[in-house]
Amino acid sequence: MKIEVLGTGCPKCKKLADTAEAAAKAAGLEFELKKVTDIQEIIGYGVAMTPALVVDGVVKVMGRVPNADEMAKLLKGEK
Amino acid sequence: MGTCGCGGDNLYLLFPCSGAADTGEITDQAARSMSRCGLGRMSCLALVGSDNQPLLDAARRATGLLAIDGCPEDCARKTLESHGLTNVLHLRLSDIGLAKGKSPATKENIEKVVCAALPMMPAGCGPNTAFA
Numbered sequence: 001m002k003i004e005v006l007g008t009g010c011p012k013c014k015k016l017a018d019t020a021e022a023a024a025k026a027a028g029l030e031f032e033l034k035k036v037t038d039i040q041e042i043i044g045y046g047v048a049m050t051p052a053l054v055v056d057g058v059v060k061v062m063g064r065v066p067n068a069d070e071m072a073k074l075l076k077g078e079k
Numbered sequence: 080m081g082t083c084g085c086g087g088d089n090l091y092l093l094f095p096c097s098g099a100a101d102t103g104e105i106t107d108q109a110a111r112s113m114s115r116c117g118l119g120r121m122s123c124l125a126l127v128g129s130d131n132q133p134l135l136d137a138a139r140r141a142t143g144l145l146a147i148d149g150c151p152e153d154c155a156r157k158t159l160e161s162h163g164l165t166n167v168l169h170l171r172l173s174d175i176g177l178a179k180g181k182s183p184a185t186k187e188n189i190e191k192v193v194c195a196a197l198p199m200m201p202a203g204c205g206p207n208t209a210f211a
Contacts, residue, residue, distance in 0.1 A: 039117075040115070043114055043115060043120075043121075046121075046122070046123060048092050048120055048122040048123075048134055048137045048138065048141070049090060049092075049120065049137040049140070049141065052133075059131075059133050059134075060133060061133055062133045062134065062136070062137040063136070063137040063140055064136070064140070
């Protein structure tokens with residue numbers, strides 16, 4: 001599973017990355033986490049708002065940080 | 080909240096119609112140009128049409144939305160409003176002298192749209208205010 005966190009590095013972006021990593025580990029998922037911080041690269045993804053969570057190429061969340069439960073569901077494809 | 084656009088602080092989302100006509104192409108290029116410069120953030124009208132919840136959630140939290148339509152069909156504005164989005168500003172190219180079928184996507188015409196769009200958004204949405 002490829003998890004990408006798009007954000008320029010503000011506290012919300014870091015929290016999203018931390019939450020995603022913790023949830024993935026807790027769920028025992030095999031994953032690769034990439035942080036995309038370059039603003040032009042972020043624009044290239046076409047996300048409307050940061051921070052954004054992209055899982056296997058699909059944007060799951062924009063502009064907010066899900067809690068641990070929601071994150072787990074997002075990563076498992078339950079939401 | 081500083082200058083980061085995270086969470087939609089001081090962030091306008093741009094929804095060009097990106098239609099097939101020459102004026103649709105102008106809306107698309109103008110929105111891309113503005114987005115690259117930090118003057119709002121271009122977003123996918125097609126994604127709204129597909130009921131994409133992450134984008135609809137983000138659009139509701141944005142400071143405002145700017146629909147840029149190439150002709151009086153007003154597809155961008157109607158698409159946003161039909162999805163319950165109410166904070167929509169509207170720019171129609173035919174209202175600023177760019178007629179469909181007679182307006183190639185030249186640099187001058189794209190700049191004309193950008194210059195018409197900027198005053199519609201508050202002064203706070205200037206260069207780099209949307210991004211850290």
